[in-house]
Amino acid sequence: MRPSGRIQTSIDLLTEVMGSSLPMDRVVNSYLRARRFIGSKDRKDISARVYGVIRSRCRLDWWTIxxxxxxxxRSLVLSYAILVEGMKASELxxxxxxGDYSPRALSEFENEALATLQGQDLNHPDIPAAVQGELPDWLYALFEAQFGVEGAKAEAAGLQAQASLDLRVNLLKGKRDQAIAFLGKDNVEGGATDFSPWGIRVQGRTALGNCKAFREGLVEVQDEGSQLIALLCDxxxxxxxxxLCAGAGGKSLALGALLKNDGELVAMDIDPRRLQRAEPRVEKAGIENIRYATLNKENLKKMSAxxxxxGFDRVLVDAPCSGSGTWRRQPDARLRITPxxxxxxxxxxxxxxxxxxxxxxxxGRLIYATCSVLDExxxxQIDAFLxxxxxxxxxxxxxxxxxxxxxxxxxxDETMKVSPAQHGLDGFFCAVLERQS
Ligand SMILES: C[S@@+](CC[C@H](N)C(=O)[O-])C[C@H]1O[C@@H](n2cnc3c(N)ncnc32)[C@H](O)[C@@H]1O
Structure with a gap:
């Protein structure tokens, strides 16, 4: 693909991403799947640019306005090319x-406007704090109220960083050292995580589908912070x-490994399609003592104590939330949330x-968790419940x-509160409550 084709495809893909209510990764994947003729280097270039635009969307808007x-x-991609990729207006x-598959010619006005961006930095000192933090004003106000002026800046910046790829070793299939060695045979370099006793942090990016340890269920993708929630379920x-909110089974898999196929694990979710996505993962992990149930009145009645x-010894409520702790991975989500x-x-x-x-x-214990950094x-929630x-x-x-x-x-301490800015993990919260009577 010529550079012009890459820029035009970036504009087309960004248009699809911004016009869809679906998460960005799904839109990008399905767009590229439907265009197998796009080579791997072009795909990498195009997705990096489109993700880059979404990550810097508020600042780019500031500049384009x-x-x-x-x-x-079109304006967003062209200004990104200059402000972030360092292209010259004349190159654009x-x-x-x-031409065919190229962006239409620049108008005189566009040429002049793009020339004013040349030599500028995306992070201009006049940019307001919320824009710099890539958050809508109302959300940034919540960050400032909770973390203070400087803390909000740091937290928002932490949410713009690149997230690492973390794996959890499935103790039903092996130990962490073995998993690290296995991954190494497939040229995936990883080391023990700082906090989770089951975690491996992978160096760089990798296609796990090519990796035997992943295909055979010895490791699963799970952010270290999420692993710690499973640990706190004790x-x-x-x-x-x-x-109770098992979704596609991320935490169920970790809980199943702790049960060692002895005892009972029920995975529930309001959305049965999500539970269906959990099933092949559970099978691959070698978890046999699991039942699935849709979260509805009838099934809740059957489960109630x-x-x-x-009743249950442990009930994990991994609640639906803004996902503010995971915005490093899903930069589009912060733009889709409304008051x-x-x-x-x-x-x-x-x-x-x-x-x-x-x-x-x-x-027994009720464990409440979110992947949000926001006290609300x-x-x-815990204070109101108690x-x-x-x-x-x-x-x-x-x-x-x-x-x-x-x-x-x-x-x-009393609870677990992790944030990307302070701890380098996705943001998570976890509180454990015990039923006394
Ligand atoms: C944070 S996600 C769960 C992630 C999952 N535990 C994991 O580790 O992969 C929250 C889940 O809560 C479910 N859920 C349960 N009750 C819900 C409700 N009343 N409204 C919306 N979603 C609900 C959603 O379907 C979603 O799968």
């Missing part, structure tokens, strides 16, 4: 030759465990917490952590 280019996909003028063989001795959606998430969180609580046995979705349920008591996360032989750690 200031220069008068306007905020269409040549690239935009109006599951031991023989227990009954309910994963009505009489003495009934209404945020309120909606908080209502869902309160609902799933109540549903989870109805299934915990006396002496985290401590505020005020309504005096029969639940918080178990300090640090107590569970240290009882498992782990060194004390700065982000685990």
């Amino acid at each position: 200031r220069s008068g280019l306007g905020d269409g996909c 003028d040549e690239i935009c030759d109006g 599951v031991t063989p023989g227990q009954s465990v309910l994963d 009505k009489g003495a001795g009934e 209404d959606k945020f309120v909606n998430y908080r209502e869902m969180q309160a609902t799933v917490l109540e549903q989870g609580a109805s299934c915990v046995k006396i002496g 979705e985290n401590t505020d 005020a309504k349920h005096p029969n639940y008591q918080r178990v300090p996360a640090s107590k569970i952590w240290e009882a498992q032989g782990m060194e004390p750690c700065s982000f685990i």
